[in-house]
Amino acid sequence: RTMQGHTHDVLSVSFSPDGSQIASGSGDNTIRIWNAHTGKEIREPLRGHTYWVRSVSFSPDGKRLASASGDGTVRLWDVETGQRIGQPLQGHTRSVFCVAFSPDGNRIVSGSHDATLRLWDAHTGQAIGEPLWGHSNYVSSVAFSPDGKHIASGSGDHTIRLWDAETGQPVGDPLQGHDSSVWSVAYSPDGARIVSGSDDMTIRIWDAQTRQTVLGPLQGHENEVTSVAFSPDGKYVVSGSYDRRIRIWDAQTGQTV
Template sequence: MDPYGKLPIVHGAAFDSLEDQHDDECLLGTITEILNDIREWAASPLGKCILWLKGMAGTGKSTISRTVARSLKDNNYLSASFFFKRGEGDRDSRLLASSSCDNTIRVWVSKTGILLQEFTSYSGQARPIAFSDDSQLLALGSRDNTVRLWSPVTGVLMQDLKGHSGRVTSVAFLPGGQLLVSASEDKTVRIWNPVTGTLDQPLEGHSGVVEQMWKLEGHLGWIEFIAFSPDGAHLVSVSGDGTVQLWNPATGARERRLLQALEAHSGSVVCVAFSPNGRLLASTSGDNVVWVWDLVQGDQRQLDSHSGSVSSLAFSPNSQRLVSGSGGGLLLWDLTKGHLQNTLRGHRGQVEAVAFSPNGRLLASASEDNIVRIWDSVKGIMQKRDTGHPNEVQYLAFSPGGRLLASASVDGTVGVWDPITGTLQRMYNVERFIIHIEFARKGLPIFTTSKTTCFIK
């Protein structure tokens, strides 16, 4: 009997994951003896199929592996390279995880519906969540005023961060995962160090365990949500007091300085968006106006051609265009020239979500009419009209490669589409009111949050 026939098949797994490796390789002229031995093994027709590198952590095994993989590829060897770490989950897995008010987290195989894991999570209902860049940490903000850090692979509680005196309303990781920020109904933003390790491990510069934070105060109302700029240079906080405040979250300094208080809106701010280059910040409220702020020059401009309230914003990947959803239409702005480029009409209800594809060619929109529409953002022509949701669609997200589009509805359903063909790939029913959906930075996981923190990974 063929023993390979018993091996499980990982559908969609990459044949060669070398191109996903962006860390350093060996410097020229270093570790030459080991590299020569490995190259001789690779060139020998009598060599074993597998060669193991053993040694303590930090001795350079990963660096050697990347160097060898690059050498094999450059010399056209028939080979494939795969990289993984101890405790790291399957990078190509499609798992569905749900967190419920019964204090349990369940992890499912989305393709088969098999329950993989069930464990007790926390006391108090969780709401906002955020993944670290490498998807190795999952932060959950809770109604019991705490932020908890979990390993989404093992289900182990890594940190229990206490300090807020009100319900945690938003959490976000600094790009790179070096800092975690939380916002609360206590009108404060707190910055934490989410270093992995035991709960009693002290952080450098602190006098106690990992429960120290920097406290940013300045809002007069509840802080509704927070977000980092793509380059991590700025932190924006949005409050019910009608202000958007910009902070400097730089590491190392104890003093946290309020950079700007942007007070232009006449009502509560309902939506903000950073440009991918981190230079521009767009915000809107119920006053039918979009403000675009240049964070470098300090300038601002007003986009006021909307016929109704603006409920959604998105920058193009090159940061040169902005789309705003107003009423049943989409307004596409050329920010380099400062004028309205196009108006896209077709929805029969308020446009609740907009998203550009990673290459900027496609634009997706979702509305109260239950329909997801996909447009050619250059020509302004609607290409696809998808009607897989029975109720209002409020959230959209493209995968980093642009091959998938995820949509989330108020009825708790999440659709995954092929944006080119408009084909519905899969429909999930998380049975909770969803408040967020996005793809993780590493590319594969999707997660959604709800009032009971349902998410797909």
Template sequence: MMPLVHSLSADDEIFSVSVSHDGTRVAASYNDAIMIWDTHTGCRTLGPLKGHEYWVWSVAFSPDGRSLASGSSDNTIRIWDTETGTELLEPLNQHTDEVTLVLYSYAGTFLISGSDDHTVNIWDPYTGNLIGPPIDTGDRVSSVAISPDSTKIAIASFNNTLRIYDFATVSPILHDFTIHVCDAATGISIGNPFRGHTNVVTSVAFSPDCRYIASGSDDMMIILWDAVTGQICAEPLAGHSSGISAVVFTSEGSLLVSGSRDHSIKVWDVGAVIRRVELANGSNSIVTQRIDLEITSVMSLKDVVSRLTDWGCTDMSAELDWTSVGDYPISQGGFGDIYRCKLTDGHEVAVKTLRVYVDPDEQTRKSLKHAAREIYTWSKLKHPNVQPLLGLVVFREQVGMLATWEPNGNLPSYIERNRETDRCLLGAQIAEGLAYLHDLGVVHGDLKGVNVLVSKDEIAQLADFGNAVLREYTIQFSKTSTKHNISPRWTAPELFRGSKYSMEADVYALGMV
């Protein structure tokens, strides 16, 4: 069963849900109102937004998250400011029947609407002007898809026709109890239908990496499928007490949001299920990946960063504002030094240097290869309660790792300044982050209060992976590096007797936190 992260309650049955591109907010429509929630805390942040005279059938965030479009049975479209809740334009009223669908182009340069008046309109979302004449669909519009380059549109109608303008990506809406995956260019079904629901399938969504499909149905169940094999990945997700009206993945794919006619929105941690599936398959987890980084004596640190970039890490050298770098670190530790810097766009970052140097010594080269593997591992960790690695730089003849600078600081200092904070919630978030690491076979190895940061959104994040170990390999610093010091308060007793770092020791440290 997929763990339930949040259950958000509304005042009536949910018609539509949309998740902001950064995954931090969920918008939903019910009756003639719209609400916005924080994805991670479950708290309402805006609404109800009122303006439509009748039911709001569809909502959609703009790609930058600053605006939200809504389509209603009052035949209008409204565009809202997601910070203030005010309407940015006069209602768009060119449709002559209910507006059942709204969505933004990938770049946010235009807005598409579908209606029961048998037309699809394309709008300029900044001026509210129509772009070109309406597209005649011949029947009520049931679904619209847009290609990533925002130049082609596919339109499905209730007369079972599909019209593709130029080229399109499309998932057809079916009126039976099965799901088909079709080739986007030919429309030909790929493989056999996905069978598992016992009532009409009302909503389907691909995960961002297109490896999984989530489906919602009037049977009140949500099913997670393997998109390639068509196999069900886990037990159906049960929690709604009425039919499912919408399912959507967050942009990073770790959470799934569902809306239902039972007046609720639920946020599910499908990432945990996916990790268990991949660990069971033994082929896709971080632990089981074999990385041949080919660290040689002739490679420079720049070459190492370049090789890691080839494996999916990001070289941030061009984005770092080198004029913002101070002469001295703001913190020093066994893992390395920490500098407070800025990117060229003004975003504050922490640069954590890794004290491993390149020289002809064979042990040093092995240490650098282990370090590179650890950096690669950190770069693949994607969870709200684990500090993300933004990228790498060669920083003063060392490997520098960039992460967001968190002004709230570490856990002890944050609690000292905010005595009334919800410590139980923070503790649960730390446990969620650690469980995520352990699901991937990663041992943190240095969990303690100062290695937990609190984000600007007051979310606890595990940080400082300087002593992290994988089941297969670990960083072993060379003689030029500062050794890791044990912190007695947080250290499991067996580590004092020479035992290796383990998940059990992490759990002990979690209890001490």
């Protein structure tokens, strides 16, 4: 099924928690919400951002949507009505590349071209604490651990960093191994491992406690790896690349499936 409507590149997609809806963010500055079963648009495009929508994320209850944009803001939306919730979340000084809800839905984390992460109260839209500093280049991907206690971030500085989600403090040293920008990071369902995809065309799987590579570099893509995710049972990793291929890997052996 092909869903058509955006007039520019589609930069981010996200399923609602119950799998009934899909949200998409685009270079046409809009967000669209689709019925996942019929492929039809549910309502008019969500408008408000003034530049590319780079990331979209449903809240765990599926009632809200967070979006990150090149206009430097994060916005919250009511999924049922398509209306904006409150004012834009402002604080980043450059494009916001990525956004994610905490597992309990109470917080949002965002990562930006300004090399920082920020935490937000998902109900009030207020910033929580100061920006999280540590990366020396843009933050391209963020993910909460399944228990909500930690955040992983990937960056143009070639590293992954872990953060205490309550205090905003770094946890240990950066995860080092990639030779180029880290475009995507994701936790395994049990929170024990982290997968990363990079400009260096490889994937690595890390132990979240020791911060050491346990598998990789996994090689097979012929261009930048732009997106990675674990399967719901944690047995597989899927990766997407500018080589126009999707690969599936055994998360225990690192072999392609």
